Every structure is written in C-alpha cells, then in structure tokens.
Amino acid sequence: MTSAQYQIAAWAFARASIREGDAALDHAAFGLVAEVGEVAALFQKSLRDSVPVDVDRLVLELGDVLWYAAACATLQRDELFVARREQPWVRTEDVAPGSLGAVLAYAQHPSQVAAWVRDLAVAHGRTLDEVQARNLDKLAIRAATGTIGGSGEDRAAAAAAECAAVVRYLQHLPEVCAACCDAIDAIDAGAHRVQS
DSSP: OOOHHHHHHHHHTOOOOHSSTHHHHHHHHHHHHHHHHHHHHHHHHHHHHTOOOOOOHHHHHHHHHHHHHHHHHHHHOOOOOOOOSSSSSOGGGGGGGTTTTHHHTTTSSHHHHHHHHHHHHHHHOOOHHHHHHHHHHHHHHHHTOOSSSOOOHHHHHHHHHHHHHHHHHHHTSSSSHHHHHHHHHHHHHTEEEEEO
C-alpha cells in the first residue's frame, strides 16, 4: 500500500470533529502529540522495568501516530510523504534513525513524522506497510463495533462487557467442548485482552 492509499483510507475513519471547523487541525495536531507520547511511554516503561519494548504494541501505537500525521497532511491539503524544501530545525543526521529523539527532527511536517514512524518500525524489525495495515484493520474493527469514538478506557470497558457476555453464554451451553473451556480459562485469566 502506498502512503497516498493509506492516507485516503485513514481519512475515511475521521470523525466530524477532525474533518470540519476551525479547530480541526488543532485536534489533529494535539492527537499527534498525544500519540507520540504513547510511543514514548512504551520506551520509558521498557527502561524502567528493564524489559524489551513490546513490539506488537509499538506497531499499534505507531499506527496511531501515523493516522494523526495523515490527518494533519490531509487537512493541510498535502501528501503524507511529500518532500519539503524547508530544512528541519534539527538535522536528521544528528540523531539516530528510529530513535525517539528523531521525532524532534521530523516534527515540522507530517511527512517527517511519517518518516520517523517508518524508521522506528524498521529499527524494531517491522515495516511501514505493517504499521499501516494494522492501523486500518484496528480502525475497521472499531468502526464495525461502534467503538471508533471515545477513549481507550471506554473501549476497554466495552470489550470487557463483551467478553463477560461470551463467558456467560459459553458456561450455559449443555456440552461445553474442551476448546470452549480453554477459551473461558483464557478470558478469565485476561489473556483475551488486546491493547487499544
């Protein structure tokens, strides 16, 4: 998938508050900063706990960063990976590709943020295509289940309620197969939880 295709597909999931009005670009810019913070939190917790970064979670968070970068580009009537003549205020050669410090170098333009996402994904053995695809898949699932709006906490509560309903249903079947018992055990242990 090209970045242009991703940008068009991602925009289809934009809510009215980010599509229209004087504050639309501010909404997108604040969302972008917030999502970069989520990526930073993964690295901070990795350092704090002396554990490797959860790469699957990183891919999901990078997808959120990329979505807001695409929204900023769309609102500015630009393409996500268009090269700009202006020089970033931090030279990219002064920071390690894929490092969190690189976001400072890329922050002037959505295409530079997208390049940071690509570099960080590659630095962790993933690709930009994977980040884009996982992001669109997540958004499609949220749109289909009516959970595209609201905060992560709201979605977590909805997912927990749905899982509880599944457990109640499975427990009342006349003959519960071994796979269902395993599923119930996994749900009870919290193994069903997906990161939002």
